[in-house]
Amino acid sequence: MGVSKELLEILVCPKCKGEIELTPKEDGLICKACSLVYEIRDDIPIMLVEEALPYKGNSE
Known part of the structure; x- marks a missing residue:
């Protein structure tokens, strides 16, 4: 979904x-200002800064 x-x-x-x-x-949410990606697991966004991954520009 x-x-x-x-x-x-x-x-x-x-x-x-x-x-x-x-x-x-569509497996994560990008914040370009912070250069972070928040993963989506089982249709639930994991909106924890400590679990965010670095955003690598267009390679996502």
């Missing part, structure tokens, strides 16, 4: 409160 559009509209980066967007594979 994936993450709903409604949820994506209200979610923000927990670190900077900036906008986030889906990765091209």
Whole structure:
């Protein structure tokens, strides 16, 4: 099912409160301002800064 559009509209980066967007594979949420990716596991975004992965630009 994936993450709903409604949820994506209200979610923000927990670190900077900036906008986030889906990765091209739709397996994570990108905060370009913080250069972090928050994984999506079992259709649940893991919005913990300590579990975020580094964002590597267009290679996602």
